[in-house]
Amino acid sequence: MKELPDDELDKLFKKSAEELDSIFDPQDWNALSKSLDGADGKTPAMWWRKWWSAGLLALLMTGGIGTYLLTNNAKESENNFAAKNAGQTSIGPAPAIKKDEADNNKTVEKLAGENLDGQNKDVVRIKNAGQGDETGTVAKSDGVGISTRENGLPGTVVNKEIAATKNRKILPRRWSKTGGVYLEPNRSIGRGGDGAFNLADNVDNSSGIQRGAGKVREKEVLEQSGSAGSEVFNSGNRMAENAGTDNVFKPGVADNIPVGSHDVAEENRLLIAADLLEARAMVWNKTSTLPKVRPAGTPVLETTKTAEEKEPSPKFAVRFSYSPELSTVGVKNFSKPGTAVSLLIEYALFRKLYIQTGVTRSSKVYNAKAGEYEWPASWYDQKVLPTSVDGVCKIIEIPLNLRYDIAQTERSRWFAGAGASSYYMQNEKYDYNYSKYVHYPKWPNYETSTGWYWLSHLNASVGYEYRLSKKLSLIAEPYVRIPVKKVGFGKVDLFTFGTWFSVRYTPVFK
């Protein structure tokens, strides 16, 4: 028995370590084989891990283009519709008549369900026009139309038209603008109409008053049809006069209708309906222009302002970016390009100034010469030092940038950005190159992770953004990262140049 000295103890363990030979276990290979399948992208999870970023980018691009096309189509339809209206009529554009027909259809269908005879149907139709909530709105429209459009044509026309409309397809109310039909020609622009009268201010919402208003309106129409006749409607200006005066019904007068004259009133309503429909036909052919009809003081500018104010101003935006990039030590030894992906959040400090942060993951590939790479002191016990090193570093970067919009058009803008980035060296792999043959070099390669380098780089960029829609835009942004600190195991000045290709999404918070 003796005390075992250090060198003998070391020799004992070294020898055992060298001579130990484990027996192959096929289970171990099976486990590795599964991992290799995953790494090669043969399993769904690994395939997803490998391709999710490309998939997301493709999805965003497709979505953006789709949104852009849809938005454009909708705008074109609206423009075409507006162009048609401008070229056709003054008060009620051609589709307004279609709308009225549709309303008639609806009313008639409703009445048919109540088993009413033909005459009563007409009567009730008028009643309906002056009553219920939604039909009340139409009645207002009719009210104006009646006071300005009637020309005293025989009421029999109505029956013919009603009969004809019975067989037509009914448009649901929610299809108010389908096929160019414009339901509310008498609404002010502020309320989404086309700028004619807004009677809502004059009418109490209670159904009783509305009903009264309906009656008064009918009464007035009767009076007008008797006195003014078609003369009134032969002039668009006259119509404008009516619009501008108090000739329109007043709710307060509703009580003046004699209660006992019900049958006569029904008859009169029928005549009114005839006048009304004929008046529409006349309006169809009119060529006077809408601006003349618009009542004075209609708050056009006010409305525009309100619309602008209501439009939410986007404060936040999210960017997903991909970039091919070149990294170099000393701005000349460019190696293979690396890649970077980033997810950034932008917040508008001012209208043109954004603050931007997020996370970027990049793979930087570079080559450093012996003088540019700081060899660890312990390496000098190796007789021959490497002449250069090839580095592949996986880096997580936290940028903090300001972005300023230099120039802006409706669809695009130019901007410049600047800021600083902190690097986290997640994984560093170095291959050391030797000019001479070295037998079993101690440092053929090295893998490590040296952690955080706070505010190690300055960022500068310029970019061009093209808006696909209100929420989506595409960005191309060349950038440079300039080192202010040495990073990595070899403490190198790592420059990076690249171009971000981004999809920018601007969410709207209500």
Added chain:
Amino acid sequence: MPEYNSAVLQELLDGCLQKNRRSQELLYKQFYGYAMSICLRYTRSREEAKEIMNDGFLKIFTKLDSFDQSRSFKSWLSRVMINTALDHYRHEIRHEVLDDVEAADQVFVDETVINKMAHEEIISLVQELTPAYRLVFSLAVIDGYTHEEIAEQLNISVGASKSNLSRAREKLRIMLSKINIDNYERVTR
């Protein structure tokens, strides 16, 4: 023709570069014992060693294109396995509390008993060390790292590295002497 790698190995490496599963399996089998012996002395159990070894081989197969074939593959494999074991240590066992070495004035070891011990038994003694001692001992004694390199790898001071090595040796001596005592008691019983 590379200096270190045989023609057969070269062929296997070419197959592995093309992600040929058969070539990968053959390469794995060929270096299984060597890789496992490295991993065993850096881990507490065979299961852990197997996990690290497979992680190391995965790195080798997926990053084989970065291997310079003019250099020794065995040396590269050894480095990859050690680095994988160190990564594992950094992530998993870093905060493990160190055991104190038992006070022992003089520890005597019977050489004849040691000579009869299998290599597995000797390496199992290394596995019984606490992670900090085990890593320093394996790096310094078996893999030939200097204290500066160890300090850098494990993010400790050079003094701590030397101290850990000294304590690891002391602990191993104690374990060897215990084996002697056990054997003596077995014989005399």
